[in-house]
Amino acid sequence: MRHRACFFALLAAASLAAASAARCASPRVAALQVALFQRGYYRGPFDGIAGLQTLGATRRFQRRHHLAPDGVAGRQTRRKLGRWARHELGDRLLRRGRRGWDVAELQFLLRRSGVFVSIDGIFGPVTQAAVLGMQKGSSLQADGVVGPQTIAVLGRTRGRLFRLGLQAEVRGQIDRWSRYYGVDDRLACALAWMESGHQPGLTSSTGAWGVFQIQPATWNYVEHVLADRRYPRNVEGQVRVGLLYLRHLLQSFGDTRAALAAWYIGPAQVRRYGIGRRGRWFAGDVLAIRVRC
Numbered sequence: 001m002r003h004r005a006c007f008f009a010l011l012a013a014a015s016l017a018a019a020s021a022a023r024c025a026s027p028r029v030a031a032l033q034v035a036l037f038q039r040g041y042y043r044g045p046f047d048g049i050a051g052l053q054t055l056g057a058t059r060r061f062q063r064r065h066h067l068a069p070d071g072v073a074g075r076q077t078r079r080k081l082g083r084w085a086r087h088e089l090g091d092r093l094l095r096r097g098r099r100g101w102d103v104a105e106l107q108f109l110l111r112r113s114g115v116f117v118s119i120d121g122i123f124g125p126v127t128q129a130a131v132l133g134m135q136k137g138s139s140l141q142a143d144g145v146v147g148p149q150t151i152a153v154l155g156r157t158r159g160r161l162f163r164l165g166l167q168a169e170v171r172g173q174i175d176r177w178s179r180y181y182g183v184d185d186r187l188a189c190a191l192a193w194m195e196s197g198h199q200p201g202l203t204s205s206t207g208a209w210g211v212f213q214i215q216p217a218t219w220n221y222v223e224h225v226l227a228d229r230r231y232p233r234n235v236e237g238q239v240r241v242g243l244l245y246l247r248h249l250l251q252s253f254g255d256t257r258a259a260l261a262a263w264y265i266g267p268a269q270v271r272r273y274g275i276g277r278r279g280r281w282f283a284g285d286v287l288a289i290r291v292r293c
Helices: 002-024 027-038 052-064 075-085 101-112 125-137 148-155 160-181 185-196 216-227 235-253 256-265 267-273 276-290
Strands: none
Touching: 027 052, 027 075, 027 101, 052 075, 075 101, 101 125, 101 148, 125 148, 125 185, 125 276, 160 185, 160 235, 185 235, 185 256, 185 276, 216 235, 235 256, 235 267, 256 267, 256 276, 267 276
């Protein structure tokens, strides 16, 4: 009995320590970890926690560059780190192709908000797709460019647990009905993220709404042509309609990129003119985020 009590006490202490570490995690520390990694001084996780590995790597870098080894990434240390530590989040607009400290901070905040993205300091297609989904889910202008409004939304914590709960429900419905309809669940997850940021209550200015941003005409087509039945206007119904339409496009075009392009610019457009630039962009970003789902 005493052994069990000791075990549970240790378990509780470990849990409290983990929770405390998570609360102390910082986007600035994550950016420092990435910068030190890029210079060859850090090999630990990009977790944003200023632990012994981060402290030791910072001091080694400082000694190597003839700085006071205080383990603090001050102005001189960041200057020596070069382009990977030049810009802090908010110093400039972030878009695809950027790299550096501010991109790593952005990726940390995206990850903390439950978005599937690597922390590497490089604003590539996966980060762009993650930003687009977050912007759509937050009713911001979805342009994939990170400015003050996007940063402000990412910095807020109020409502985050509620949003993560909704996203978990959406993902659960996608997992369930993807198996039922024979659709790649990761592809469906990525498409839903690109369209709404997994937000079932989102409605666009053109009338598209829900997890997959289905237009009323498309919803009507799925119900009356593809399925011959009605679907409820809840999360499950949104997911089922979206998956049925995605399956239809995949079967019609026989190619994932063409099907995704048809989803975005319309089947008739793809049949007549091919995928095109806009279709290639959309399909490429969905397939990029698919590897993180």
